[in-house]
Amino acid sequence: MMVTKTDTQTFVYATYIRTTPEKLWQALTNGEFSEKYWMGFRVEVEQRAGGRIYFRPPKGQDAVFFKEEGGKVLVCETNRKLVYEFAICKDTPEVAAKREGPSRVTYELTPMGDMVRLRLIHENLLPEDTAQDPNTMKGINNGWPAILSSLKSLLETGQAIPLTRPGKN
Amino acid sequence: MNKTLQEAPAAMAADRVFKALADPGRRRLLDRLRVKGGLTLSELCEGMLMSRQAVKKHLTQLEEADLVVTRWVGRELEHFLNPVPIHAIAKRWIMPFEHVRLDALWNLKKQLED
Numbered sequence: 001m002m003v004t005k006t007d008t009q010t011f012v013y014a015t016y017i018r019t020t021p022e023k024l025w026q027a028l029t030n031g032e033f034s035e036k037y038w039m040g041f042r043v044e045v046e047q048r049a050g051g052r053i054y055f056r057p058p059k060g061q062d063a064v065f066f067k068e069e070g071g072k073v074l075v076c077e078t079n080r081k082l083v084y085e086f087a088i089c090k091d092t093p094e095v096a097a098k099r100e101g102p103s104r105v106t107y108e109l110t111p112m113g114d115m116v117r118l119r120l121i122h123e124n125l126l127p128e129d130t131a132q133d134p135n136t137m138k139g140i141n142n143g144w145p146a147i148l149s150s151l152k153s154l155l156e157t158g159q160a161i162p163l164t165r166p167g168k169n
Numbered sequence: 170m171n172k173t174l175q176e177a178p179a180a181m182a183a184d185r186v187f188k189a190l191a192d193p194g195r196r197r198l199l200d201r202l203r204v205k206g207g208l209t210l211s212e213l214c215e216g217m218l219m220s221r222q223a224v225k226k227h228l229t230q231l232e233e234a235d236l237v238v239t240r241w242v243g244r245e246l247e248h249f250l251n252p253v254p255i256h257a258i259a260k261r262w263i264m265p266f267e268h269v270r271l272d273a274l275w276n277l278k279k280q281l282e283d
Binding site: 009119121145146 | 251256
């Protein structure tokens with residue numbers, strides 16, 4: 001069978017948040033914070049290029065779906081930019097065979113007056129990544145709009161929006 | 170802080186979103202970007218019954234409403250659908266836990282109409 005280059009997908013999201021770059025950076029890189037808006041996941045980041053980033057699933061999640069080794073931090077400019085390999089869920093063997101390198105997430109923080117624009121780019125995704133399967137956490141990246149809305153609400157009002165996990169609502 | 174003052178920017182943002190969505194041409198552009206992200210202005214002009222200038226103007230309006238975000242890749246400006254403002258509007262009127270019932274209704278409608 002001939003192997004053709006896989007068509008990858010890119011998603012770009014943006015939101016304005018009434019906060020400071022320092023507070024937003026903290027919210028993006030701190031587990032206590034992420035737990036409240038990132039579907040219960042605790043983020044752990046070694047804040048340097050070449051460090052690792054982990055998203056620890058909430059208790060009660062079936063560990064069999066998740067990668068323990070985390071992803072690599074590619075760019076780390078405190079309060080400005082974070083680029084990392086998005087490695088949270090395990091691939092099925094078929095998907096693993098198609099994947100040319102892990103997908104990549106970029107956070108860009110740009111101060112604009114009394115607000116900060118957060119731009120999120122998620123690239124090198126396979127069509128399988130965005131397909132939702134209610135029995136797994138596949139399509140987890142479909143949750144970005146919900147995660148960003150909840151993050152905005154948490155920073156501006158102190159209240160996160162209660163999230164339902166993909167496929168579990 | 171005064172609640173009205175705090176809500177004003179959100180209300181203005183919502184106004185821009187509703188105005189941007191109130192045009193079939195702009196909704197068509199959003200639909201195109203929903204199917205495939207990263208299209209350039211020239212690609213978006215294909216199959217649109219309007220001038221390049223008009224498409225550009227619509228894209229600017231969509232960008233001002235934050236419904237479209239762009240990024241430069243080399244010399245090409247790529248456009249992406251940004252659903253975050255629509256999500257925020259939906260969250261305002263849809264209560265938590267209503268999703269199950271709304272999804273059920275939507276599935277029923279889809280099954281009956283397809």
